Amino acid sequence: MSFDIEKPLSKVEYLYDNASMRRARPTRPSSDYDRAYLDNNPLKASRDPCRSTPLQRNGNASSSDLKELFSRFDIESKVIPWDIIARTRELCAKYLSGSWNKVTPQRFRLKAITGGMSNLLFLVEMPDDIEPVSTEPRSALLRIHCNVDLEHLLNESVVFTLLSERALGPKLLGVFPGGRFEQYIPSRPLLCHELSLPSISRRIGCLLARVHALDVPIMKEPMIVEVAEGWLAKLRKVESKVAHKMRLNTVQVDLSKCPGEITCELLSDELDLLRECLENSNSPLVFCHNDLQEGNILLHNKYKIDSEGNLDVKEGEEPLVLIDFEYANYNYRGFDFSNHICERILDYSDNKPPYYSIKQHQFPDENDQSVLFNAYLDELEQMTNNGSEDRRPPYFVCELPKRREEAVEQLLTETRRFIAVSHLFWSVWSFMQAEESPIEFDYVSYGLDRLALYYEHKSDLLEYLQ
Known part of the structure; x- marks a missing residue:
């Protein structure tokens, strides 16, 4: 989720100082x-x-x-x-x-x-x-x-500048x-169901490959668990003890897999387990967007998606642009894939409580996901072949199998195992937002639904410990 609008600032009336305007002596214009x-x-x-x-x-x-x-x-x-x-x-x-x-x-x-x-x-x-x-x-x-935290602002500014230079985001003016x-890009954000259209999925796969191939001059260590632990630390400081009875809101899962009550201690234990799984994952560290949902992918106004779900795009044109790199950093590649796949069932367009819906029936099967991964691999291959002789391909390309079928299968497995990671990460974020954000959104319900899905997919994540 990308919105981060906090409580409005107080308005202060301003009186224009005409007297000081008259007293000032202007600089002589030279042109x-x-x-x-x-x-x-x-x-x-x-x-x-x-x-x-x-x-x-x-x-x-x-x-x-x-x-x-x-x-x-x-x-x-x-x-x-x-x-x-x-x-x-x-x-x-x-x-x-x-x-x-x-x-x-x-x-x-x-x-x-x-x-x-x-x-x-x-x-x-x-x-x-x-x-x-x-x-x-x-x-x-x-x-x-x-x-804004100065360290975060520095990283965000570096990222924005680099993406601007590589034409992967809005230009820095x-x-x-x-x-x-x-x-300013005259455009509209994609809709949830449009993420799964083959014409759109292929474009997203190409853009993800370009993002993952970037060499960004920021810390190249995964911080996903540390970030979640930071949110959890904020929850621990809340005066009223944060504890939620597990309930399902817009999802259907086997409740026997879920704990009856959600506490900070339970979430902390799950993050410890998550850290152990990630350290055994062998998923390569790449520069990730980390929040590739429909609201963060813009479609230029000059392009239209027809009734068949197709885009009329000429060669060399790019109809999509990625925005909101607030959470971007070096992370496990599997997280960026799985998080985007999860977003294909998360619809934030509802204008009534709880202001979201989770459409599990829209979860893409392996054939649908393969469209994304084949486009991703095509783009990596093109980037490698078009590079100069002294340009080395991104290191994570070297660890992929040479045979396309095996490479796609590896990405499918990696994504499947990381699905639970996305659900746990954003559930902790949502519980923290429930205590701090004034936005009219049911963060508690959203956090519980994402956590229920975490437990539903947890067995896939635990394969890393076998």
């Missing part, structure tokens, strides 16, 4: 663009109305400045304060440049997408009657980092202290 820049960025010729500290001509405000300013935004009010509009306009002029210098704050288009304690996301757009003069985009997404500009 038409500089003149337009100063004319349309009044805050540049003044003192920062939020911090009362001078802003330099280079436009470099600190991340704490932006954090304080944007903390005044309340997404529920749907009203964006004027100082946020002016500062955003200023950032566009400086980092997107070109015709953005010509847009006055009064004509500046700014739309809030999401808001919370971690990130704020806005869509910025030029007026229709202003044309770009160079390569500057007509629209972009502005992401403001709020309360600008970086500044406290946030960045990202490419």
Whole structure:
């Protein structure tokens, strides 16, 4: 699951400081663009109305400045304060440049997408009657980092930049202290049932191969158990003891395989067992997306899925783009496969409680999964053959059998054994979200359903200990 919108921030009324605007002495413009820049960025010729500290001509405000300013935004009010509009306009002029210098704050288009304690996301757009003069985009997404762990932010920024350069994600348009500009892609997220369409499954297989082949300059150790243990540590700090009676909500499994009550101690024991299984899995460590569900795969608006489930795509075109690499890191390859396969039965489009459904009848059989894996192997083969003589193929390619049938069978087995891993991982996440998130979603029911499926598939995972 990808959404992480936490409780809205309090709205603070802002009074525009016209007096300080009149007293300021502007910098002499050296060109038409500089003149337009100063004319349309009044805050540049003044003192920062939020911090009362001078802003330099280079436009470099600190991340704490932006954090304080944007903390005044309340997404529920749907009203964006004027100082946020002016500062955003200023950032566009400086980092997107070109015709953005010509847009006055009064004509500046700014739309809030999401808001919370971690990130704020806005869509910025030029007026229709202003044309770009160079390569500057007509629209972009502005992401403001709020309360984010610095280590996580560093890793996420490195990942986003690399994916942008490799055309595996939205383009990076600008970086500044406290946030960045990202490419806005006119698109829609895939629907749950579309993940299993052969035309879509093949595309996803190709994209996964490209992601797994990346050499990303971050820590190359699996952290899946440590991450889950971190969530569990938060649960242990909850004043009221976290314990849930096992019940089934949208799944059908053999309850005799499940414990009667779910506690932190029980989850901790399961994570210890999981660690032992993973260490014996021999699943190669690769760079993984780790959350490849339908909402994180966009279909460009220019492409349509017809009634037969086909895509009309020309050679060399890529209709899909992966987004939201929040959980991306080095992980066992089997997790990325199994997690995506699990997502093919998890539908988050329900608008009534519990706001999700688990459609077990849609679980892909081996023939359906083989479509994904054959496309994955085709892409790896093409990447290896098209490389230069001194370019070595990704190391994990070498451990796959040479015969295609055997390679597909190995991936099928690896995925089957990791199905339980995905269910346990996201069940712990869901129990933690139930204590912290204000989102209208039945996290407890979701966590119990995922945990029930973990026990249903646990015997496959235990094969690693035999």
